[in-house]
Amino acid sequence: MGAYEPLGEAERDRRAGPSPPGGLLDLLSVAAVVLDTRGRIVFWSPQADEVFGYTAEEALGRYAAHLLVHEEHRDLVVKLFAEVMGSGASWAGAFPIRYKDGSTRRVEFRNMRLLDDQGDVYALGIAADHATLQSVETDLALSEQLVSQSPIGVALLDTDLRYLLVNPALERINGIPAADHIGRRPHEILPFLDAETIELALRQVLVTGTPLIDQYAVGRTPADPDHDHAWSVSDYRLETPSGRVIGVATSVVDVTERHRATTEAEQARRRLALLADASARVGTTLEVEQTAHELAQVAVPDLADVAAVDVLDAVLAFRRTSGTHEGPELFRTLAVAAACPTPATAAMKAGDLAAYSSDRLITRCVHTAQPIVIAHTEEKDLQRIARDADGAAAFTEAGVHSYLAVPLIARNEVLGTLDLLRARNPLPFDEDDVLLAGELAARAAVAIDNARWHQSVRNTAETLQRSLLPGHPPHLTGLDVASLYQPAQASHEVGGDWYDVIPLDGDKTALVVGDVMGNGIDAAATMGRLRTATCAFADLDLTPDAVLQHLDRITRGLEHYIATCVYAVYDPGDHRCRIANAGHLPPVLAPAGHHPRLLNLPTGAPLGVGGIPFHTTAFDLHPGDRLILYTDGLVETRHHPIDERLGTLLHTLDEPRRPLEETCRWLLHSLRHPEDHDDVAILIAQATPAH
Template sequence: MGTDVDVFLSRLAQELRPRAAQSVDVLLQRLRSELPELWTYEDVAALALEETTAHVNVFLDMFEHGLDVIEVEAPPEALELSRRFAQSGIPLSKLLRTYRLGHMSLLQLMQAEAARLTSDWELINAASIKLIAIAFEYVDRGSEEVVAAYQEERDRRLQRKLILINEASKRIGTTLDTARTAQELADVGTGEFADLITVDLLDSVLREEGTPPPAGAPTLCRIAQRSVLSGCPDSAVATGERHTYPAGSEPAHALATGQSLLCRVTASGAPAWLAASSDRRDFLHTVGLHSILLLPLQARGDTLGLAQFFRHRTAAPFDEDDLLLAQEIAARAAVYIDNARRYTHERATALTLQRSLLPQRVVEQSAVVTAARYLPSGSRAGVGGDWYDVIPLSGARVALVVGDVVGRGLHAAATMGRLRTAVRAFADIDLMPDELLTHLDDVVIRLQREEARDAGETSATCLYAIYDPVSRLCSLASAGHVLPAVATPPAADGDAPASRSVDFLEMPIGPPLGLGGLPFETTQFELSEGSLLTLFTDGLIESRTGDVDVARTVLRDVLARAPMPPEEICDRLLAALLPSRPADDVALLVARTRALDPGHVATLPLPSDPAAVAGARSFTSDTLTTWGLEELAFATELMVSELVTNSIRYGKSPIHLRLILQDTLTCEVFDASSTAPHLRRARTFDEGGRGLLLVAQLAERWGTRHSREGKVIWAEQALPDNLIRR
C-alpha cells in the first residue's frame, strides 16, 4: 500500500504542476483575506508572490520525485521574506501565522485534487495521512529556518540601531557651531538609516535669542542636508535657502504641534508640499521615494525647527520603531543645536559687551605712541575678560594697563568692565601702581562677597604701569600678571643694520587680585626715548601645544627688528605667535615712549616763605612769555599764587614749582607734606578757604597726587586755539 501511496502522490504532483501559478493565486487570495494588514507593506506584498511560488514548487518536487523531507530546505525566498518581516517591524507571530496558513491552504488544494483523481477512499485516506505528515514535518523544519532568519535580521537591525545611537552620541555636538551641529545630524543618519536627511531651523531661532512658538506658515532656513545621491538632487531646497511650508501641510502641522509624523508616499505621487511641480513629482517617483519621517526639533520647551528623514533607495519603509529611533537622535541633536545657538548668542553678546568696554579709539598722547589689539578666543569656552587701557595722567604722564579676569562669558566681560572702571577711578586720583593694585584688590574681594555663590569665584590679574616723559621713569606693579617686554632704541653699529635689545622684566610679581592681605611692589626703571614697552595677557605666549620659551623667543625676535610703527608691531606679533584663532583671549598693548622737550619744562625751587609767592608769579610770567602763551599769563599767575601760598602755609619744605607745556599747560607745586588739600565752602566773613575754589574755576582739571616724598597739587589749562600745540 505504501508504494501505491507514493505513486499516487507523485501523480498528484504531476497533475498540479501545470496549474502551479493558479494554485499560487488561490493561496495569495487566501492570505490577503485572512491577513489584509500585511499588504500595506509594499515590499512584503511584492515578495510574497515569489515566496509562495517557491513553496509550491518545493512541495510538488518532494512528492513528484519522492524526496526525503529531511533533505529539503526552506527556499531562499522564504528566508528573504522573513527578513523583510523583521525589517518592517512585523511581529514574529504574524510571520508564523502566514507560514502555517499558506501551507495549510496548499495542503487543502492537494487533498481536493486527490479526491478528483480517484474514488478509492482507502487510497485517499492513506495519501492524506502521509501528505499531512510530510507537510507538518516540512512546516516544522521550515519554521525553524524562517524564525532563525527573522531573529538574525531583527538582532542585526537592533545592533544597527544601537550603533547608530552610539554614533549619534559621539558625532553630534562636537562643536558649538549651530550649522555644524545640524550637519552632523544629517551626516550620522544618512546611508544606513535614511537616504536623505534635511534640517531646517526657524528663521526666528537664528535671528533672536527667544524661540516663540511658530504661528501660521513660519519661515525656515535649510541649514544642513545630506543625501546618498551626489549633490542632493532629491532635495528641492538648497542649503542656506529660506522657505515656508503651506498651512495645513504635514510639516506645518508637525511644527505647530511638536508631534512627529510618519508619512508614506503612495504610487499615485508625492504630496504637494514636497513636489510643487509635475517635474518634481516625476523625479521623486523615479527615485522611488516611499516614506518620510517629520521630526520637530525641540529643546527646553522651544521648537527650533524640523528634521526630515527620507527613504527612496532603501527598500524597507520607515516603521514605528524607526520613528522612535529617529526621535531619539533628533531630540539629542536638538539639545546640542540649542546649546550651540545659546552659546553663539551669549558669545556675540559677551563680545559686543567686551568690545564696548575696551577703548574705542587710540587717544593721541604726548608721552607715548600706542597701538593695541584684542582677540577673542576661538575655543568653545567663550569670550574671556582680557582688557587693556591707556589713561592720561597729570604732569604729561600716562598709565598703561593690561588685565585678565578669570572666567568666560558675560560674567567675565561684565567683571572686566567693572574693574576697568575702578582702575580709571583710582588712576584719576593719581595713586602709585602698588597702591592702586591694593585698592583694586579690595574691589575684587567686595565683588566676591556681593556675588551669588553659583557665579563662581571672581579673580583677576592686572599690570599697571606709569610712564613719565619728563623724567623718562616707568613705575610698574603686577598683580599676578605676566611681565612686559622692554625693547631699547635701536643702536647702529657701523654698517650693520640697527637692532634693538629686548629684555623681559625681572621684578617681584604680586598675587592675583582677590586674595587680599598680601603686598604689591612698585618697580621703577628709566626708559630711553623711543623704547618699546609691550604689555600682553598670557594668551599671547601660552597655549596647550606651544612652548612658552619658544613664544618668548619669537616675541623677542619681532621686537628686535628695525623700527616699526606700533600698529605694525601688533600685526606682526599676532601673525607670528597666533597664526590661527587663539585658544585663550589675547590683549596686546605696544607703547613707544617719548621724552618731553626739556625746553617745555620749567622748574623753580621755592623757600618756605610767603615772600616767595611774588618770585613764583614772576617766574611764571617770564616762562609763559618764552613759550608764547601770554594769553594765559593772568589766569596762570593767579593759580600759581594760590597753589604756592597753600604749600607754604600748610606744607613742608622742600617746595618746587614746575610748569609743563604739552597738549595742555600744567602747573605743579610740590611739597613734602602728605596732607591733601580739599575744597570747602567759605562763609561770608572767612578770610581764607577760597584759593582752591578759584583754582578749580580757572583750571580745566586739577588734583593732587601723592608719592613717598610728599604730594603734588596740579592744575591744567587748555591751550588757546590760535596757538600751535607743541
C-alpha cells in the same frame, strides 16, 4: 495534479532530443533471455546470472523449459511460448521458475516475438526477480508520497536546467501551477526573483557536484505578491549508478519567520549602534551650527540618503514662546548632509533662510509637534516638501521617493525639524524609522537648545565686555598704540580680559592689561568695575604700585574674584616707562634693532589676594622701541610648558617688524590655536619722537 508531474516521454524527447542510455535496467537487475524457434537459449544477459542462478556457459544452447521450469509447469510454458512465436502476441506476468539450486522463485516476465533482418523468428524474455520488483515498487511509491506530501518544496531539473518535476509544496511557494513549470527554466517562471543567481548556483552544482546547502533567497512570488518572503534553498547533483550526470534537485524551505526575526534583531542592533554613535558625536560643542551638522551627519547614510536640520528663525532669536502657532513659518537651514552628491542637496543649502506656508509639511510638523511620514511620495508631495518649484524638480531628479520629518523638541518647545529623504535606498520610511528618527531628534534637540542658550549667554557676555573695553585710542604724545581683543570660543569662558589706554596729565599715558580669573557675565562685569577704578586712580597721578595697591583693596571686596594686571605709565619727556605687575605674565620689550626680551619684573600677587606689596620698575623706552602687553590666552596651552611658549612668543616677535595692527593679528594667528578656550587681549605701544 498528482503527487508530481514528470515530463512525458514524447514531449521530453521533442524538447531535449536523444538521450544516452540510462542505468535503470542495471539498477533493477533486469535479465534478458532470447530463445530460437525450438525453445533453445541463444542469448543470456549478465543480469540473468543473478535472476536464474546459471552462468551464460551453463545456459546457452539448452532448452529453456527443461533448464528453468519445474516439470509441472512445462506444458503451460510450452503453450505460452507457442502463442508468442505463432501469433506474435506479447505476454506478461509472474511465473514460478526453478533456480539453479532447485528452489522455486517467482519472476516477473515480459515476453515478445522478435524478427531479425533475415526473417528468422526469436522470442525475447525480459525478467526480474519478483521480490526485487516489489521492493522497487515500494520504494517508488514511498518516494512519490514523500515528495508529494512533503512541506518542503522539491524540484528536479535536467542538465539544461529545465523543470522535470515540481511537487505541490513548491507549486504553493511559487504560486504557479506545476504544469507551468515543466520544460521551462527558472528565469522563465521566476522573473520576480534573482533568477540569474539561482541558475548560476544550479550550474555550479552541476559542474562541481558539490551541494549548496541553506542558501538564502529573499523576494516576492505570485503566491504573496505584497510581502517579502525568505527561503532556504539547497541544491544537489543527480547521477546514475554509473556516474552519469542527469540533472539537479533543489529543495526550498520557507524560513520567512526566522528571517524576519533575524532582520528585526539586526535592525534593533543597528538602531542601538546608531543611537550610541549619536550620543558620542552629537553635542560635542556648544555651537548651534556644529551640533546641527553633527546630527545631520549621524543620520546619513544609515537612516536616510539626505538629511537636513531646519530650525525656526524665531527660536534662534529667542522671539518665540511655547504654545500653538498658526500661519507661515520662517526656517533657517543649519545643516545638510548627503550620502552622495545629489541634486536634492542643491535645494536645501546650509545657511538658507526660507518662509514656508502653513500647508507645507515642515510647517505642519512644527505646528503639530508630530512626525510627518510619506512612505511613497508623489509629485504633489514633493511640492509640499520643497521650498519652491525648482526644489521639487531637484527632488524628482534625485529620485526622492520617501520623506520623514520629526520635530526637534526641548523643554516643551518645538525648535524645528529633522528632515530625512530617501532616494538611493529603495525602502520607504516605516514606523521603526519614525521611532529611531524621533530618538535622534530628541537627543539632538536638547544639545541644540543648550547650544543656543549658551550662545546667547556668550553673545551677551561678549557684547557687555566689548562695551566695557575702550574704543579707538585718542591721539597720544610720543606714543603709537594698537590693540586687539579675541573672545573665547566657548560661551561660558567669555568675559575676563581687558586692556586700556589712558591719557594722563603732562602728556603721559597709562597702559593697562588685565585678566579677571573667572568667566561669563559676572567676570565681564567685574572687569568693567576694575577698569573704571583703574581710570579713576590713574587720574590721581599715582605711581604704578600705588594704583595696584588700591585695585587690590577693591578686588578683595568683590566676592570670589581675583585678577592679574600690569599697569605702566610712559613719559615721553624723558622716554622712561614705569611699570608694576600684579601676578601677570611678564611684558615683552622689543628695542629697535635688537632682539625682544621679557622684562624682569617682580611678579607680585594677583589683585584680591592682599597683604603683599607691589613694586614699580623703571626702564627706557626710546623712539622705535615697543612694549608688548598681553593676557595668558595668547601663550598658555594645555600641552606645552609656559617657558616654551614664552620663548615662542619672543621668536615670533623677532621676525621682521610689521605695522602695529598687523603685529597684533600676526601674534594671534601664530600663537593661538582655534580650539584654545580663553580670551586674548593684546596691547602694543611704540615710542615715537616727541613733538
